[in-house]
Amino acid sequence: MSVNAMTVSAGEALEVLRAGWQAQAAGHMLASYMMHGRPGVGKTQVVEQLANEIGARLFDLRLTTIEPQDLRGLPYYDHDTQKTKWYRPEDLPDDIAHPAILFLDELTAASPMLQPTVYGLLQERRVGRHCLPDNVFVVAAGNTVEDGAIAYQMNTALSDRLIHLHVRAAAADWLDNFAVPRGLHPTVVAFIRTRADLLDTTERALAEGQLIATTPRSWERVSQIMAAVPDRRTRNVLIAGTVGEAVAAEFAMIADDIAATVQVQDMLEADRKARIALYPASMHGLNALIYGLIGILDARNVNGVIEVMADIRDLARLREEPEFKRMPLGELTTYGFEGLIRKGLDLGLGERFLSHDAYKTYAKERQEAGLA
Template sequence: MSVNAMIVSAGEALEVLRAGWQAQQAGQMTASYMLHGRPGVGKTQVIEQLAAEIGARLFDLRLTTIEPQDLRGLPYYDHEAQKTKWYRPEDLPDDPAQPSILFLDELTAASPMLQPTVYGLLQERRVGRHRLPGNVFIVAAGNTVEDGAIAYQMNTALSDRLIHLHVQAAATDWLDNYAVPKGLHATVVAFIKTRPDLLDTTERAVAEGQLIATTPRSWERVSQIMGAVAERRLRNVLIAGTVGDAVAAEFALIADDIAATVQVQEMLEASRKDRIGLYPASMHGLNALIYGLIGVLDARNADAVIDCMAEIRQLARQRPEEAFQRMPLGELCTYGFEGLIRKGLDLGLGERFLGHEAYRSYAAERKAAGL
């Protein structure tokens, strides 16, 4: 059966779950939620981010690795009462003073024998005689049969106990709300910025019978490879084994161009006259520079970073190359400042922007243009 719920990005799913948690805390609504989505689309990261935001302890139950008795607990005989009683499993939250998220991962891949045990958790919030405290937020996640993953069709009795969200990868959402804040390698971020169609190729890979697809999770792994393996040949082998050889070949060309033209630290240390000649003359290079500047921003280099970002909009006047005449430099500068300001506010650097001449000039230009 298809998932006939509204399609949302990972960022939108986080907003919905955040609203659900707030409603539960206010005593207005208590529900269990289900995140459907392809492998690697970011479902687990959404739950981890929510737990960090609300200060909750995360109980992550991988349902493919447990049996019904692991949830129900183990029986023992109470001779005095002449009754069989149960030892509750330690994997279930029971502290009423500590907010908790019970994350039932891989629900659709769990054995059908386990599902009846899960029913009580999702609807009545209990297993046997053990009841979950009111500060426990329940979210499940899983793949579908159509995703090429191991999965069972969800039966109606289970489906009816859940609020369903269909999570799909969206490049802009992933870049703004995950990749950039987490500091993924600037080359990966720049590549997806210009090739958003390659963020998630699972559907295409399944249709063509290919084993390897790109996903948000695989691009995070590529970021780790870029930072960990310096030798180009070995790095390319690892990346091909992560996102497939065709995508890896395209990524390698752009990575080489960026490595040859983007020198963030050198630009920050150069004089303004010398710095103008260091700007890369390609969209990939400028995107990588923008994300590199956002990544290195701190209290010590804020002035130099703002100067570098502001100068992007002037490159068509400062550099003779025809490439700069064709590029949307104003849009790139604006996009860069949006990310830079978000990070600056997080670091408490808002006053540094307002007091910086280059930023005031940039803001005045946009105001004069009605933007």
Template sequence: MSVNTRPVSAGEAFDVLLHGWQAQAAGRMTASWMLHGRPGIGKTEIVAQLARSTGARLFDLRLTTIEPQDLRGLPYYDHEGQRTVWYRPEDLPDDPDHPAILFLDELTAAAPALQPTVYGLLQERRVGRHLLPAATFIVAAGNGVEDGAVAYEMGTALSDRLIHLSLRAEANDWLARYAIPNGLHPAVTAFIRTRPDLLETTEEALRRGQMIACTPRSWARVSTILATVPDRRLRDIMIAGTVGEAVAAEFALIADEIAATVQVTAMLETGARARVAMYPDTMHGLTALVYGLIGIADAQTLPGVIEIMAEIRHLSRLRPEPAFARLPLGELCTYGFEALIGKALGQGLQAAFAASPAYAAYAAERRAAGLE
């Protein structure tokens, strides 16, 4: 059964959930939400980010690991009242004074025997006599049968209790809202920037009968491997086991090029005249340089980062080589500044742009060209 709703990126899904949270907190709407998406696309990270952004306590229930009694609780006999009473499970929110997110992960893989208990949580916001606090926001997530994961078809009785969001991997969204904020390795961000089709390849892997596919989660793991495994041979084996042999071989070529040409720290420590010769002369190299500059930017380095970023648009004049004449230097510079400004705003460092002659010249050129 297909999820017949409009596909959204992870960033759009987060924005929708945040607005849903705000509407519930204001008493305007109470709903339960369902994130559909292939394994590794970022469903769990979206909910974790929502908890961080709202200050809510996160209750993460993996429904494939629990039984109905784990949600309902355990019974005991009340001799005085001559009745059976249920102990409430500790895995459910119970503090009315603190907002909480109840995350029902792997809902579509949960045993059918568990579904009636989940119905009560999603629709009535209760299990037995235990009523969830009003400040509890409910989100479920799961894979589809067609994703190659263990999953059951969702029945209409369960589907009707949810607002459904169908996630798709979108490279620009992932780069801007996950890779850059989390400081992923520049080789990974540069590779996905130039090969967005390889961010998520689950459908193609299933069609070819291959076990390993590229996913946003697997690329985050590649970034960790690059940062922690110095041995090239072992690193290549690990990356091949993460994204597949063919993609790993293509990635290795670009990673080698970046390692040989991108010198972010050295450029920050070098004078402007000598620095010109240190710019990479390929699109992969310059893209990795942009992400490296964004990653290293902080209160101390930001003025130098702005200068280096601004110079990119003039490389065809500063280094009159055929390679630079063929590259979209202006577009790359603009993209880099947009991402850099976004990071600076998040850290309260925007004053560095107002104080930078290099950025002032860049902005003046854009105004003169009618771009601002």
């Protein structure tokens, strides 16, 4: 059974859930949400980010690891009333003073025996005699049978209790809203910027009968490997075991090129004439440089970072290599400054950009060209 909901990126899913929480907090709508999506597309990160934004305690229930009684609680005999009562499980929120998110993960992989117990939480917001406070936001997530994951078909009784979102990986969204803000390794970010088709290869791997596919989650792991494992041979073995041998081989070639040509700290320390000679003469290298500059930006180096970024647009004039004349240097510079400014505003450095001569010249040129 296909998920006939609108397909959204992880960033768009976060926007929808944020709006849902705001509507619930204002007393306008009380609903439960379901994110469908392949393994590793970022469903859990979306919920974690929302919890951080709204200051909510996150109750993360992996439904494949619990039994119905784990949600219902345990019975005990009350001798005074001569009735059986229930101890409420600690995994369900009950604090009316602070917001909470109840995240029912792996819903479609949960035992069918558990689903009737979950129905009450999703629709009536209660299980047994325990009712969820109105400040609890309920989100579920799961894979589909078509994703190659362990999953049961969702029945109509359960489906009707949810607002459904079909989450798919989108390279631009992942780069702007996850990879760059979280400081993933510049080589990984640069690679996906130029090979967006390799962000998620789950469908291709399933069609070809391959065990390993790339996902946003696996590229985050590659970033960790790049930062933690200095030995090239060992690192390549680990990356091949994470994204598959063919993709890992292509990534290794780009990683070697970037490692040989991108020296962010050396460029910041060099004078302008010497610095021009240090710019990498490849798209992968320039993308990695841009993300390296965004990652390293702080109050101490902001002037140098702005200068290095601004000079990218003039490389076709300042360098003799023909490669620079074929590159969209203006677009790269604009994209780089957009990322720099986003981070600079978060760090309180906005005025440093506006007062810097190199940035003012760049902004004036864009305005005169009708691009600002």
